[in-house]
Amino acid sequence: MGNLVPLLFRPHYAERLPGIGHSAFMDTIFRGDVGTARGRMLAWVDALVVDHAVFRLCWANFAAVTPGRLYRCNHPTPARLETLTRRLGLKTLINLRGQTHNGSDALSRDAAARLGLDFIDMALESRGAPQRDRILRLHRIYETMRAPALLHCKSGADRAGLAAGLYILFQGGTAREALRQLSWRFGHIRAAKTGILDAFFLRWQREGEGRKLFLDWVREDYDETALRRDFHANGLASFINDWVLAHE
Secondary structure, three states: OHHHOOHHHOOOEEEOOOOOOHHHOEEEOOOOOOOOHHHHHHHHHHHHHHOOHHHHHOOOOOEEEEOOOEEEEOOOOHHHHHHHHHHHOOOEEEEOOOOOOOHHHHHHHHHHHHHOOEEEEOOOOOOOOOOHHHHHHHHHHHHHOOOOEEEEOOOOOOHHHHHHHHHHHHOOOOHHHHHOOOOHHHOOOOOOHHHHHHHHHHHHHHHOOOOOOHHHHHHHOOOHHHHHHHOOOOHHHHHHHHHHOOOO
16 A cells, blocks of 8 residues: 555655754655755645645734734745735744755745845744753844844744744743733643743743843753753643644
8 A cells, every 4th residue: 555655745754853852853755956846846745735834825823023023923935925025024034943854944945045034043842941042042143133033933833932922031021921922822732742831931930030130040040950840731732732733
């Protein structure tokens, strides 16, 4: 039976993202070239079928974090990226998925280059405790990027919410405001494994908010190990998030 499956639709390889757990393998049939008609076709088939971009054709999960400065969405198609660039005057695209080497990734990089956008890879985790070095690197990116910028992950629910919430805290906002970036409105499920992102903001609220600057807390007090130890996800919610909704 397996021999009857067209070779075209078999994953070429699985890519483990740096620093991300075993659940983040990236299946792809894409061979890495969008410079030819066949390569571009494979990129689109991979994006639409393997990476579920077919659902993103009519659903952007778009929102302004700070109008005129930072916006968020799911992984944009080239056409949507062009539309948003023209409408918002975008200068920078921040890719929270990291280098996945799949069709969606290749099409985004190609579109960003054509549109003259700065393309920044800033891989974040959706199911792990936010890492101190990545938080600090994201702060440096926000400080030096050309604005307006658009940030995206795959679905625009979890990593985009974390990055948006961190931006709010970097600007002096509250944990309550940051937590609004992680909500049902964006498809975020707090009871699933991705709820560790909410737990991060809540820990800051308990331990440091109103007593010290957020970045000082991150550098001096934040304990990733303790956050992982103390957080417990709901199994059913995690199943729905990981397998039914196929969030990355």
